Amino acid sequence: xxxxxxxxxxxxxxxxxxxxxxxxxxxxxxxxxxxxxxxxxxxxxxxxxxxxxxxxxxxxxxxxxxxxxxxxxxxxxxxxxxxxxxxxxxxxxxxxxxxxxxxxxxxxxxxxxxxxxxxxxxxxxxxxxxxxxxxxxxxxxxxxxxxxxxxxxxxxxxxxxxxxxxxxxxxxxxxxxxxxxxxxxxxxxxxxxxxxxxxxxxxxxxxxxxxxxxxxxxxxxxxxxxxxxxxxxxxxxxxxxxxxxxxxxxxxxxxxxxxxxxxxxxxxxxxxxxxxxxxxxxxxxxxxxxxxxxxxxxxxxxxxxxxxxxxxxxxxxxxxxxxxxxxxxxxxxxxxxxxxxxxxxxxxxxxxxxxxxxxxxxxxxxxxxxxxxxxxxxxxxxxxxxxxxxxxxxxxxxxxxxxxxxxxxxxxxxxxxxxxxxxxxxxxxxxxxxxxxxxxxxxxxxxxxxxxxxxxxxxxxxxxxxxxxxxxxxxxxxxxxxxxxxxxxxxxxxxxxxxxxxxxxxxxxxxxxxxxxxxxxxxxxxxxxxxxxxxxxx
Numbered sequence: 001x002x003x004x005x006x007x008x009x010x011x012x013x014x015x016x017x018x019x020x021x022x023x024x025x026x027x028x029x030x031x032x033x034x035x036x037x038x039x040x041x042x043x044x045x046x047x048x049x050x051x052x053x054x055x056x057x058x059x060x061x062x063x064x065x066x067x068x069x070x071x072x073x074x075x076x077x078x079x080x081x082x083x084x085x086x087x088x089x090x091x092x093x094x095x096x097x098x099x100x101x102x103x104x105x106x107x108x109x110x111x112x113x114x115x116x117x118x119x120x121x122x123x124x125x126x127x128x129x130x131x132x133x134x135x136x137x138x139x140x141x142x143x144x145x146x147x148x149x150x151x152x153x154x155x156x157x158x159x160x161x162x163x164x165x166x167x168x169x170x171x172x173x174x175x176x177x178x179x180x181x182x183x184x185x186x187x188x189x190x191x192x193x194x195x196x197x198x199x200x201x202x203x204x205x206x207x208x209x210x211x212x213x214x215x216x217x218x219x220x221x222x223x224x225x226x227x228x229x230x231x232x233x234x235x236x237x238x239x240x241x242x243x244x245x246x247x248x249x250x251x252x253x254x255x256x257x258x259x260x261x262x263x264x265x266x267x268x269x270x271x272x273x274x275x276x277x278x279x280x281x282x283x284x285x286x287x288x289x290x291x292x293x294x295x296x297x298x299x300x301x302x303x304x305x306x307x308x309x310x311x312x313x314x315x316x317x318x319x320x321x322x323x324x325x326x327x328x329x330x331x332x333x334x335x336x337x338x339x340x341x342x343x344x345x346x347x348x349x350x351x352x353x354x355x356x357x358x359x360x361x362x363x364x365x366x367x368x369x370x371x372x373x374x375x376x377x378x379x380x381x382x383x384x385x386x387x388x389x390x391x392x393x394x395x396x397x398x399x400x401x402x403x404x405x406x407x408x409x410x411x412x413x414x415x416x417x418x419x420x421x422x423x424x425x426x427x428x429x430x431x432x433x434x435x436x437x438x439x440x441x442x443x444x445x446x447x448x449x450x451x452x453x454x455x456x457x458x459x460x461x462x463x464x465x466x467x468x469x470x471x472x473x474x475x476x477x478x479x480x481x482x483x484x485x486x487x488x489x490x491x492x493x494x495x496x497x498x499x500x501x502x503x504x505x506x507x508x509x510x511x512x513x514x515x516x517x518x519x520x521x522x523x524x525x526x527x528x529x530x531x532x533x534x535x536x537x538x
Contacts (some may be wrong), residue, residue, distance in 0.1 A: 012051050019048055059453055085161075085183035088227060089116045091139055093132060096178070106156065106183060114169045116181065120154050120163070127151065139177045147179075160187045167444075205252055206259035209273040214281060215273070218329045228294035228323040230284040231332045232342040234262075234299070234315040237351045239278040241446035245439055246310050246413050257311050265295060279314075281333075289321040310412065312358045314351060317346035319336030352447050359412065359443070360405060368411045368419065373491060378404035380487045384526075387533055388483075400480050403455050407484055410456065433462075437469050455481045459488075462521045482523040486530050489522070490514060507534065 022044055026037060058166075084104040087095050094109045103111055111119055117128040120343075123315065131150060138146035147165040154161050163183040201213040236258055243251040262272045262280060271283040284292060296317050306313045318340025320332040326449070344351075363369040378401050390396050411419055414436050418429055425433065437457050444453035458472060458481040465473030493510040511531050518527040 203274040236278040410436030
């Protein structure tokens with residue numbers, strides 16, 4: 001029968017050897033008649049039982065010791081991998097020897113034996129004194145209120161730590177009360193929280209406050225606070241045009257510029273918000289009507305001073321001011337909004353005119369168009385149109401002059417390196433350049449000039465249908481497009497800066513070229529009238 005594990009001996013080797021020697025001696029024949037033998041045998045049995053009991057105690061102690069070591073190892077592994085720093089302090093406020101490995105990462109050094117207040121608040125003597133007093137009081141008092149008054153967080157070398165405190169009893173020590181401090185690195189959590197808070201209250205594009213923040217501000221401040229109170233509504237002019245012609249990336253850049261202008265004018269005193277799309281809202285606490293109007297003038301000046309790329313920023317503005325506590329914010333908002341839309345309607349024609357002038361200036365600055373060329377073809381086209389029966393002061397004549405000014409406006413959105421390329425374009429590059437007709441169409445349409453848009457779109461169409469973008473022919477091509485195409489071609493041949501290795505043509509040769517293109521590229525009737533007109537001008 002196998003011995004039970006508990007019956008096996010794990011120690012007492014010398015004692016077991018002595019016992020075995022004694023048994024051997026007692027079993028010898030020469031001692032059988034010894035009257036003391038029974039007593040020795042009884043002592044031997046008892047001694048053997050004692051050794052077995054002691055062996056059991058040793059075995060149990062060994063198992064408990066191993067279990068304790070295993071438990072301590074598991075606990076240390078758990079604490080080292082939980083992502084938190086654990087430390088304890090006694091009445092000296094020095095960190096005890098046992099700490100979690102996270103403490104090494106947080107403090108970047110061994111901290112055993114160091115004062116805990118100097119570790120957590122190294123640059124704040126006032127906080128160290130307060131924390132020391134509260135920790136010592138917590139150790140001697142039963143109330144947990146002292147721990148509740150300790151800071152819940154601290155900044156440590158760029159890291160944000162959350163601090164939790166617990167009073168613990170430590171048996172078998174001279175000082176049985178200690179304070180455990182659990183430190184959790186919440187740096188990334190706080191950063192994420194700040195990002196979420198920022199996103200919930202700011203417009204992601206401009207960085208201005210958003211509508212939700214404004215609503216919360218109005219709810220929080222209620223009626224009657226910070227009077228006099230002014231409110232401004234501002235609507236950007238031309239944003240749709242920029243989005244349609246240049247794309248939303250440039251439209252976003254324009255919104256960013258507008259936001260920067262608002263911040264530069266109104267500063268920290270105001271609450272500047274993007275209300276939606278192309279609208280902005282500015283709240284001005286403690287601002288009367290006179291000061292509000294002065295700020296609007298400054299806003300207009302700042303817009304006029306903007307760089308004008310792709311267009312100069314302008315805004316239609318409405319404002320409302322109240323000094324009465326009973327006035328609701330909603331009433332002020334409606335009043336300012338109504339005034340803004342009224343001004344936008346009244347200023348719409350002027351706004352379109354300013355946009356056109358701004359676009360023309362940009363074309364001149366970028367070398368897309370020559371103002372002298374524009375002036376020449378506008379004069380020639382007007383003369384030719386009058387010859388063909390169009391009254392000089394008519395809306396049609398005004399539209400023709402506008403076409404002369406903006407017929408190549410779509411090139412403003414074409415990469416300048418392609419327009420300036422003096423070598424032959426690749427098919428892909430040519431396709432990009434050809435888009436200028438459709439871009440010009442969208443721009444004019446956004447300006448509220450549909451007839452002008454159609455004329456710009458058709459400037460590259462040919463009488464015989466071989467032009468672009470749609471291959472229109474004959475009377476499908478707008479009349480003014482046919483007329484200006486002839487005048488523009490003539491001026492390019494005779495006056496405009498030629499390409500390298502090309503010299504301007506004489507009037508006679510240019511007219512001959514137009515006649516050669518009559519019926520194919522150009523409207524024959526327009527060419528005939530133009531030739532007659534130029535011959536008579538001689």
